[in-house]
Amino acid sequence: MSTFRFQKPNAAICFGKKSEFRDTAATERTPTISPSFIVLDGLLGLGSKPPLRDPILAACRETNRLRREQGAYVFAIDLPSGLDGDTGAADQDCVVADFTVTIGAAKQGLVADDALNFVGRLAVVSLPELSLPDTEETVTCHASLQEVMRRRQFNAFKNQFGRVGVVAGSRGFAGAATMCAFGALRGGAGLVEVFVPENIYDIVAAAAPFESMVKPIKTYAKLHDEAVDAWAIGPGLGKAHAKEITALVQQNEKPMVVDADALNVLSGQVNVLKSCRGPRLLTPHPGEMKRLAGDQKIPRADIARKFTTEFPVTLLLKGSRTIVAEGGKRISYNTTGNPGMATGGMGDILTGVCAALIGQKLSLFDSARVAAWVCGRSAEVALFNNGASEQSLLPRDVLEHLGRAFRDLHRSAI
CATH class of the missing domain: 3.40.1190.20 (Ribokinase)
Structure with missing residues (x-):
């Protein structure tokens, strides 16, 4: 199940030769899936706000059903659909993601207390060329920690x-x-x-x-x-x-x-x-x-x-x-x-x-x-x-x- 088209041969190389990719309508009920099934949620972007409306609402409900009933892993792009990126307020049918990948910087809503169970594991893909304003809060990622954890010298004791x-x-x-x-x-x-x-x-x-x-x-x-x-x-x-x-x-x-x-x-x-x-x-x-x-x-x-x-x-x-x-x-x-x-x-x-x-x-x-x-x-x-x-x-x-x-x-x- 995907909300965008991608080159399947290249994706198969990334995910392994045994990967199977399935394109279905966003509102279509998905049949029984394999235990390693992954749902990519890219339905809505950072500017979206609740409440959800059909057909997006139906797609979010189906995504959550696959996770709840069949053990699918849900990866959200930028933010889980149905979440307010500014406040962290969530629609009652907001996608529950296991992993959220956001680009450049994490919006405030992604780290709000009430958003935790919808965002899951949060990863920020940095864009060094992107100029961002200073804020009172930041998200720790490996790139920011590399600056403080230097490799040891050979003559260390x-x-x-x-x-x-x-x-x-x-x-x-x-x-x-x-x-x-x-x-x-x-x-x-x-x-x-x-x-x-x-x-x-x-x-x-x-x-x-x-x-x-x-x-x-x-x-x-x-x-x-x-x-x-x-x-x-x-x-x-x-x-x-x-x-x-x-x-x-x-x-x-x-x-x-x-x-x-x-x-x-x-x-x-x-x-x-x-x-x-x-x-x-x-x-x-x-x-x-x-x-x-x-x-x-x-x-x-x-x-x-x-x-x-x-x-x-x-x-x-x-x-x-x-x-x-x-x-x-x-x-x-x-x-x-x-x-x-x-x-x-x-x-x-x-x-x-x-x-x-x-x-x-x-x-x-x-x-x-x-x-x-x-x-x-x-x-x-x-x-x-x-x-x-x-x-x-x-x-x-x-x-x-x-x-x-x-x-x-x-x-x-x-």
């Missing part, structure tokens, strides 16, 4: 890539420390030290990557003297040592990724963030963000913008379209990932990767953007190239494919 200190884990949550350590190592850290309470040392030491150093501690107060380049603090930490954790976040001068229970500890005393001695990257999920900033009935981007205006921190607000914000910079939307990432442990890996990139001298803002992109990309590789599903995807699958995701930063991946 481990001390150039940062010593990361992981402060994570507690009784019942030892796995969080392990996952964070793996994330830091896969993120390229030169050295990783894991500081855990004595009562879980044996468990973490047995499960942690051999390449890391696991150290038991009696009190977090002594960590101020550790010679690290970046901290990852919070995953599985619990609240038993809230006062010591607060002091570490506030007083340590080194860059720090603050996640999970460290965020929960701060939620009742958020003004501590105004007096931190070092740079801080906060990585909350929606529930943690609500505890930090209150239950605000405004778009996620506005929540992030408001928070980073009030507090001198970098914010990575997790979600289906992860947002990275920092005072004085444009809001950045991540474009990679899939629903399979909605499972425990993914955030622990992300925290480790963020800290590793900070240790490699990337800014907190760029570290957050790169980490979100590669973790999401790794999840995509696991699904589409290695047999995982949205139901079966595990954090360890993301760890396994982070290498491919980093390579894709230097290729033509979208």
Whole structure:
């Protein structure tokens, strides 16, 4: 099913010799299809607005039926038909796309909160010769990240890539420390030290990557003297040592990724963030963000913008379209990932990767953007190239494919 004509021989070369192309009327009901069937939605352009009308309405309904009942993959060109490109408002029969490819730049409606389930995975095909006005928001794609992720020199050595200190884990949550350590190592850290309470040392030491150093501690107060380049603090930490954790976040001068229970500890005393001695990257999920900033009935981007205006921190607000914000910079939307990432442990890996990139001298803002992109990309590789599903995807699958995701930063991946 297509809404435009194309050269079938050339398309067959692109998609593989076994591809079959079928041209049908836009309003015609399509018979049973193969599991790999792809619907290209190019019915309406960026200037269109709801409501939908026949015959376009009938075509949109048929497209959604093929996706819902027969498992077709839907690729939208510029935007899903039925979506308002300016506001993100959608007709009730708007095409539900798995993948939206837009040219030049993403319109505001494509990243609106209410548009997420219609847009799906968003890719921007850049046109370098196209002159675009500056905006308050941008979409992260591989091309923009290539500028900050340079290839390593041949004479590199481990001390150039940062010593990361992981402060994570507690009784019942030892796995969080392990996952964070793996994330830091896969993120390229030169050295990783894991500081855990004595009562879980044996468990973490047995499960942690051999390449890391696991150290038991009696009190977090002594960590101020550790010679690290970046901290990852919070995953599985619990609240038993809230006062010591607060002091570490506030007083340590080194860059720090603050996640999970460290965020929960701060939620009742958020003004501590105004007096931190070092740079801080906060990585909350929606529930943690609500505890930090209150239950605000405004778009996620506005929540992030408001928070980073009030507090001198970098914010990575997790979600289906992860947002990275920092005072004085444009809001950045991540474009990679899939629903399979909605499972425990993914955030622990992300925290480790963020800290590793900070240790490699990337800014907190760029570290957050790169980490979100590669973790999401790794999840995509696991699904589409290695047999995982949205139901079966595990954090360890993301760890396994982070290498491919980093390579894709230097290729033509979208």
